[in-house]
Amino acid sequence: MQLNTDRRVADSLPTSWVDHAPEALRPYLRLARYDRPIGFWLLALPGWHGLLLASIGVGLSLQTLWYAGLIALGAIAMRGAGCTYNDIIDKDLDAQVARTADRPLAAGTVSLRQAWIFLIAQCLVGLIVLVQLPLPAIIVALVSLLLVAAYPFMKRITWWPQAWLGLTFNWGVPVAYVAVAGQIDLALVALYAASVFWTLGYDTIYAHQDAEDDALVGIRSTARLFGRHSPFWIAGFYALTALxxxxxxxxxxxxxxxxxxxxxxxxxxxxxxxxxxTDKGAVCLAVFKSNRTSGVILVAALALAAWLG
Incomplete structure (x- = not known):
């Protein structure tokens, strides 16, 4: 089958290293969202939060740095795998939404068979990272596969797919916390809850970019559910995050x-x-991306607390 030529995706960075990569690789890099690195940050940051919270009272060490590196590598591999899987499931829907119509599967720059092979390769990298962790953390991590598998279908059956994304995207919190502390406790539950509400807030902001197109093709989201009342809901979600x-x-x-x-x-x-x-997609995208700064601020605060004991 003759594939189409590489296309830039609507909400990718204006320019990135992906645009200068060999042409044959670009569709795969776009499929894994390497031209949209904010997702890697938002997957890694909760893991770092969990790692550092568990280190308070224990202190920072070379093992902390080792785990932080594993979390980063695992976030890159599994975010890419998750996006690839999501696009496999959503390729027909993506073709009907302006922002996603140029994604590799929707645009025909990658075949379905190639996407599955690429997905397996990324999962193998994730597996190599996973087996470096203690057994309790490995067991906790494997539970997330159920959440990941179900996520692409949530927008079809519930108005709250952002809540499911929150449960899924922040699973690094319990994995990292258990890797250090070796247990599940109330502090872990509280941080995980905070992270879920954080995602509910920022992904509702993100979803406002697509609200009109989503309504046309029947995709549900909290952005559509809340409409112009979204700022009040997001303020509530962020208040719970802080709490x-x-x-x-x-x-x-x-x-x-x-x-x-x-x-x-x-x-x-x-x-x-x-x-x-809510009426300006470009503003919503910029605000959504600023959550990298939010997460980094919390990393710095937790790292200082862990360092001071």
Whole structure:
């Protein structure tokens, strides 16, 4: 079968290294979203949050750095695999939505067979990363496969696919926490809950880019459900995020110095609500991408708390 030539995807970076990669590789790099690195950050950051929360009272070490590197590599491999799987399931829907019509499978720059092979290759990389972790963390990680497998179908059956994404995308929190602490406790549950509400907020912002097209093809989302009331809902989600992060830090007796980073993190979250405009897709995309900064602020605050013991 003759495949179409490479196409840039609507919400990729204006220019990236992907555009200069060998032409034969570009569709695969776009399929794994290497031209949209924000997703790698948003998958890795919860893992780093869980790792650092578990390190409070234990301290930072070379093992912490090793786990942080594994989380980063695992996030790259599994985010790419997740996007590939999602596009395999959604290729017909993607072709009907302006923002996603140029994705490799929808545009015909990658065949379905090639996509499955690429998916398996990425999963093998993820498996190599996974087996470097302690057995309890491996077991916890494997549970996420059920969440990942079901995610692409959620937009067809519920108005809350962002909630399912929150459960799925933040599974790095329990994996990393258990790798260090060796147990599931209330601090872990609190941080995971915070992360789920964080995703509910930022992915609702993201979904406003597609609200009109989604309505035409029958895709459900919290953006469509909330409509112009989305800022109020997102403010509520971010309030719960801040509340549960604070609870998690209290449960592990974090250093009082954590409060300064925590305050900055909370301010950054609510500034997103102030900046967003449900009628302007470009603004929603920019606000969504700013969550990398939110996550990095929390990493810095937790790292300081872990360092100070």
């Amino acid at each position: 549960f992060v604070g609870l998690a830090s209290w449960l592990v007796a974090a250093s009082p110095w954590f409060v300064f980073g925590y305050a900055l993190y909370t301010i950054h979250l609510f500034n997103q609500v102030r900046r967003m405009d």
